Amino acid sequence: GDQVEQSPSALSLHEGTGSALRCNFTTTMRAVQWFQQNSRGSLINLFYLASGTKENGRLKSTFNSKESYSTLHIRDAQLEDSGTYFCAAEANTGANTGKLTFGHGTILRVHP
Amino acid sequence: EAAVTQSPRNKVAVTGGKVTLSCNQTNNHNNMYWYRQDTGHGLRLIHYSYGAGSTEKGDIPDGYKASRPSQENFSLILELATPSQTSVYFCASGLGGREQYFGPGTRLTVL
Secondary structure: OOOEEEEOOEEEEEOOOOEEEEEEEOOOEEEEEEEEEOOOOOEEEEEEEOOEEEEEOOEEEEEEOOOOEEEEEEOOOOHHHOEEEEEEEEEOOOOOOOOOEEOOOEEEEEEO | OOOEEEEOOEEEEOOOOOEEEEEEEOOOOOEEEEEEEEOOOEEEEEEEEOOOOOOEEOOOOOOOEEEOOOOOEEEEEEOOOOHHHOEEEEEEEEOOOOOEEEOOOEEEEEO
């Protein structure tokens, strides 16, 4: 089965509201990255976490390796936040390969 | 911030033809990666490299070869392209165990 389970698969938000995206891992992960894929298909780096919590503007992400999950919180959503959000994690195999396993993505639509 | 470029950005190929996708990065990262993105699958790792001269198989390497002639360049080669290889291909670079930076993607259509 998938090592990275991402939810929800789709999310609709009114401007100004917020929500959380979540990734659960079925194996121990060393680190997680979160990306936004915009309408042109480009992958924009949002966060890289090896542990703990990071915040950037209206976005906040947490990675808990021991409990095998990561979250991405969006607050005060804006129209430009629309897109597909991916988490990607690196398994803790002992070798520092940097290989990422991606979730299937969350399609976020922000509407007025 | 890492600069990763890919060429071509769009490619139409015929079944059985040879296709080479190129990737260049300018931030002296040791590791480079090739992924493909298909609807319903997210991105999946095809090949990766630890440095010039090295290539390693990722999770879905069948039908693909890779070449890393220099620190900056990493190519993905489809010797005999098939319609099932129609996809969007992303290259990425990074230092092992650190953040990865992605190129803009190449849309490949195999007819």
